[in-house]
Amino acid sequence: MKRQRTGIQGELGAFSQEAVRQLLGDRAQVAPYPTFEAVFRALRAGKIDAAVIPMENTLAGSVHENYDHLLHFDVRIAAETNLRIVHNLIAAPGVRFTDIRKVYSHPVALNQCLKFFAKYRKLERFPFYDTAGSVKMVMEQRAPDAAAIASSVAAAIYGGTILKRSIEDDRRNFTRFFLLYSSKKLPAPRPGKEWKTSLVFTTRNTPGALFRGLAAFALRDLNLTKIESRPLHGKPWEYLFYVDFLGRENEPRVQNALRHLAEVADFLRILGSYPPGR
Amino acid sequence: MKRQRTGIQGELGAFSQEAVRQLLGDRAQVAPYPTFEAVFRALRAGKIDAAVIPMENTLAGSVHENYDHLLHFDVRIAAETNLRIVHNLIAAPGVRFTDIRKVYSHPVALNQCLKFFAKYRKLERFPFYDTAGSVKMVMEQRAPDAAAIASSVAAAIYGGTILKRSIEDDRRNFTRFFLLYSSKKLPAPRPGKEWKTSLVFTTRNTPGALFRGLAAFALRDLNLTKIESRPLHGKPWEYLFYVDFLGRENEPRVQNALRHLAEVADFLRILGSYPPGR
Numbered sequence: 082m083k084r085q086r087t088g089i090q091g092e093l094g095a096f097s098q099e100a101v102r103q104l105l106g107d108r109a110q111v112a113p114y115p116t117f118e119a120v121f122r123a124l125r126a127g128k129i130d131a132a133v134i135p136m137e138n139t140l141a142g143s144v145h146e147n148y149d150h151l152l153h154f155d156v157r158i159a160a161e162t163n164l165r166i167v168h169n170l171i172a173a174p175g176v177r178f179t180d181i182r183k184v185y186s187h188p189v190a191l192n193q194c195l196k197f198f199a200k201y202r203k204l205e206r207f208p209f210y211d212t213a214g215s216v217k218m219v220m221e222q223r224a225p226d227a228a229a230i231a232s233s234v235a236a237a238i239y240g241g242t243i244l245k246r247s248i249e250d251d252r253r254n255f256t257r258f259f260l261l262y263s264s265k266k267l268p269a270p271r272p273g274k275e276w277k278t279s280l281v282f283t284t285r286n287t288p289g290a291l292f293r294g295l296a297a298f299a300l301r302d303l304n305l306t307k308i309e310s311r312p313l314h315g316k317p318w319e320y321l322f323y324v325d326f327l328g329r330e331n332e333p334r335v336q337n338a339l340r341h342l343a344e345v346a347d348f349l350r351i352l353g354s355y356p357p358g359r
Numbered sequence: 360m361k362r363q364r365t366g367i368q369g370e371l372g373a374f375s376q377e378a379v380r381q382l383l384g385d386r387a388q389v390a391p392y393p394t395f396e397a398v399f400r401a402l403r404a405g406k407i408d409a410a411v412i413p414m415e416n417t418l419a420g421s422v423h424e425n426y427d428h429l430l431h432f433d434v435r436i437a438a439e440t441n442l443r444i445v446h447n448l449i450a451a452p453g454v455r456f457t458d459i460r461k462v463y464s465h466p467v468a469l470n471q472c473l474k475f476f477a478k479y480r481k482l483e484r485f486p487f488y489d490t491a492g493s494v495k496m497v498m499e500q501r502a503p504d505a506a507a508i509a510s511s512v513a514a515a516i517y518g519g520t521i522l523k524r525s526i527e528d529d530r531r532n533f534t535r536f537f538l539l540y541s542s543k544k545l546p547a548p549r550p551g552k553e554w555k556t557s558l559v560f561t562t563r564n565t566p567g568a569l570f571r572g573l574a575a576f577a578l579r580d581l582n583l584t585k586i587e588s589r590p591l592h593g594k595p596w597e598y599l600f601y602v603d604f605l606g607r608e609n610e611p612r613v614q615n616a617l618r619h620l621a622e623v624a625d626f627l628r629i630l631g632s633y634p635p636g637r
Contacts, residue, residue: 139595142423163595253595291586292570292577299570306596308569308588317417317441317531318584 088112088120088129094213094235096164100258101133103162117147121154124263131159132261138166139255141189143309148323151281151352157267158279158353160260168194168249171216171241172228178244183207185215186230194230197248216241257358273356276329277306280339282346283313283321290345291322297341303328306357323352330354366390366398366407372491372513374442378536379411381440395425399432402541409437410539416444417533419467421587426601429559429630435545436557436631438538446472446527449494449519450506456522461485463493464508472508475526494519535636551634554607555584558617560624561591561599568623569600575619581606584635601630608632 087109089097101109112129114120123129134150137143151158168190172181181204184191188208191198198204209215215229220239228244229235236243262268284290298305307325328335330351343349365387367375379387390407392398401407412428415421428434446468450459459482462469466486469476476482487493493507498517506522507513514521540546562568576583585603606613608629621627 137590139590140592142590145420251592253593255595257596288580288582289577291583292573295570295573299567302566304566305569307598308586310586310588312415312417312420314418314529315531317533318535320585 084108084110085130086110086112086128088114088123088132090114090117090120090134091211092213092217092235094216094232094238095211096166096232096256097133097135097258098213099232099234100135100162100164100256103164104133104160104258104260105131117144117150121150121156124156124261125154127263130262130266132156134259134261135256136161136259137257137307138189139253140193140251145311148309148311151323152321152350155264156261156352157264158259158355159262159267159270160355161257161277161358162260163255163257163358165252166193166249166254166256167232167247168230169233169236169243170197170228170245170248171219171231171236172244173220173223173225174240174242176225176228176242176244180226181228181244183224183227184230185209185219185227187212187215190230193250193254194248196250197245213238260355267353270354271356275327275357276354277325277357278328278330278335278354279323279325279352280342280350281321281323281352282342282349283319284345285347286316286319293345294322294342297338297345298324298326300341301334301338303335303338327357362386362388363408364388364390364406366392366401366410368392368395368398368412369489370491370495370513372494372510372516373489374444374510374534375411375413375536376491377510377512378413378440378442378534381442382411382438382536382538383409395422395428399428399434402434402539403432405541408540408544410434412537412539413534414439414537415535415585416467417531418471418529423589426587426589429601430599430628433542434539434630435542436537436633437540437545437548438633439535439555439636440538441533441535441636443530444471444527444532444534445510445525446508447511447514447521448475448506448523448526449497449509449514450522451498451501451503452518452520454503454506454520454522458504459506459522461502461505462508463487463497463505465490465493468508471528471532472526474528475523491516538633545631548632549634553605553635554610554632555603555635556606556608556613556632557601557603557630558620558628559599559601559630560620560627561597562623563625564594564597571623572600572620575616575623576602576604578619579612579616581613581616605635606632
């Protein structure tokens with residue numbers, strides 16, 4: 082089997098790389114890109130075979146930019162995974178915890194370790210563009226008084242030492258990632274018992290329109306696991322709805338629900354059917 | 360009538376200050392704070408009488424942080440307004456457009472003027488923490504080759520010259536603001552014919568729960584104007600739903616809908632009834 086090139090946003094060692102490993106195994110080759118949009122463009126241009134993209138975090142919420150990209154790039158969801166986010170304090174080898182004064186990381190990561198900073202008041206926080214990138218920088222500078230907050234994979238890749246493990250405030254901190262392919266290159270699905278389907282639709286701007294849309298699922302006992310709204314450009318105060326539900330696109334019950342939804346929706350696109358993540 | 364002190368996020372001249380003027384008139388006294396959380400804290404501490412806070416933009420979507428603050432601080436919505444966002448290129452007096460090489464503004468504002476930057480390729484973009492703050496900085500430095508993108512109010516406050524007006528890509532660019540009071544200090548509502556009500560609820564985690572919640576409105580012909588989901592902390596993959604609908608809390612039909620919703624919701628809080636913004 083040919084090794085797939087999988088695009089992620091962020092430096093090597095980003096949480097997205099752990100998600101790639103959960104989804105595709107240790108041998109998957111990872112191609113890092115500076116922005117989410119660059120990953121989607123590379124997928125469209127065929128420079129990468131697949132992309133692994135964070136969609137939502139149980140504390141911070143949805144990554145809305147990526148919901149917009151799902152609509153604007155012609156992609157399909159092939160799988161999802163939930164990654165527990167463990168933050169570690171990482172420094173150059175030889176640096177002791179008592180030496181640390183400055184801590185660098187992505188602002189979201191810094192904000193998820195507030196109890197740690199409340200306990201160690203000598204530590205000053207510095208926002209950085211990326212969690213793994215902050216480890217890379219601290220290692221390159223061999224900073225004697227600085228540390229970074231990132232994954233254990235980032236520590237391993239850049240040769241950093243973990244000074245404190247699992248310093249995040251809340252252990253119920255998970256990020257959900259999608260494995261995406263270009264629509265034309267979607268591989269055949271693996272056999273599975275349980276399925277989840279994601280789609281996006283707009284309603285006509287009439288009273289009860291969303292309720293009638295959701296009826297398509299409720300009347301067939303299809304369980305919604307998520308609904309997300311995003312603004313519809315060019316139509317102020319109208320919205321796109323992204324819905325996930327348990328079921329597979331080709332099941333008769335789901336086919337009926339989709340036909341029903343299409344009756345009441347102005348626009349409807351299926352984003353993919355895939356086994357639910359653990 | 361005593362002059363109210365109204366808190367906003369950002370420097371004087373921010374779009375929030377225009378929203379204060381739309382909501383409370385020219386005489387309202389504005390108190391700027393560096394973060395949204397600082398505004399909510401000041402309101403709770405009684406340092407300000409009211410707050411004017413952006414909730415959503417028709418291009419960028421909801422300001423999710425502020426939806427979280429609505430829940431965590433004990434506030435009520437007294438009014439809303441929709442402000443058209445007009446971006447202007449502003450420089451120090453005497454600086455000509457042909458001199459400009461650098462343009463500073465908030466990243467969201469820079470991203471909403473992409474056609475302008477595509478037309479004038481000599482202009483380099485520099486992200487800044489705040490639109491009005493970028494005008495203040497350009498004026499303080501008397502930069503001969505720099506300009507800022509911000510509101511006409513910011514140009515007036517800091518004495519800048521508007522070199523190009525309305526450079527935003529899309530004129531259907533509106534931001535919706537709430538006027539908030541501490542729950543205990545909510546003033547008596549003005550008389551009005553039309554009303555909108557905002558609330559937040561969680562459903563039991565059972566199939567069709569959201570559908571049953573929305574039925575409370577649909578069965579009474581109450582028109583939903585917005586639904587927004589946010590993650591429920593401590594319960595991964597469960598959500599809070601923020602709903603706006605047309606109707607007033609004390610109407611019998613709305614009272615019935617709220618009682619019905621309370622039957623199927625685990626948690627329900629009314630955030631306020633107010634006249635719909637134009």
